[in-house]
Amino acid sequence: MKQKVILEWFVDKDVATRALGSPPSLIEEHNVEIKPELIHQGVLDENVDVHLVRPFFTTDAWLCVTNVVQEKQKTHVYYCNCCHQDLENFPSIGCDHCLLWTHLKCCGLKDRPKTRYWFCRKCHTNPTL
Numbered sequence: 001m002k003q004k005v006i007l008e009w010f011v012d013k014d015v016a017t018r019a020l021g022s023p024p025s026l027i028e029e030h031n032v033e034i035k036p037e038l039i040h041q042g043v044l045d046e047n048v049d050v051h052l053v054r055p056f057f058t059t060d061a062w063l064c065v066t067n068v069v070q071e072k073q074k075t076h077v078y079y080c081n082c083c084h085q086d087l088e089n090f091p092s093i094g095c096d097h098c099l100l101w102t103h104l105k106c107c108g109l110k111d112r113p114k115t116r117y118w119f120c121r122k123c124h125t126n127p128t129l
Contacts, residue, residue, distance in 0.1 A: 005098065006053045009033075009040035010065050019056040027057045032064040036071040042099035043069050044076045081120065082106035097123035 007016035011031045018025045033039060042048055050069060054062055078087040081100040091104045096117040104110065107120065 003053055003056075006042070006048070006050060007056060009043060010053075010068070024056070027061050029058065029060040029064055032057075032061050032068070034064055034068050036068055036075065039068055039072050040099070041072075041076070041078060041101075043072055044078065045094065045099060047094075048099060080106055093118055095120040095123050 001020075004016055004020055007019060007027075010033055011019075011027055015027055015031045019027050043050055050065070053065075057065060078092075078101055079085065080087055080092065081095075081102045083103065083106050085103075087101055087103065091112070092101045093104055093107065093109070093112055094101045097119050100120065102120060104112065112118075
């Protein structure tokens with residue numbers, strides 16, 4: 001579930017689970033991670049709509065989310081999930097589950113696969129993450 005993945009970028013797993021539970025509970029401001037360096041780099045991906053999780057936050061908590069995303073965008077650098085080096089100068093691919101990016105070389109590929117979706121080794125072997 002994409003919403004759970006995105007929620008866990010900003011709050012711990014227990015808080016995300018409660019927010020997605022039945023009955024759902026709104027995420028409060030004190031539960032939101034506000035340090036940009038601790039926020040998942042997936043928030044920088046133009047194909048990810050962080051607003052999918054807006055309904056799970058109080059107004060003040062959502063303000064914290066938008067602020068930390070803006071800070072992350074100011075200082076962003078994409079890093080390879082395997083070698084942790086900058087992705088800028090080498091071909092890379094993003095996992096359609098965890099949304100982390102990896103150099104093609106680091107995942108043993110010479111070219112981008114022709115498949116519609118691609119999953120990193122971790123997500124391919126454990127799709128319930």
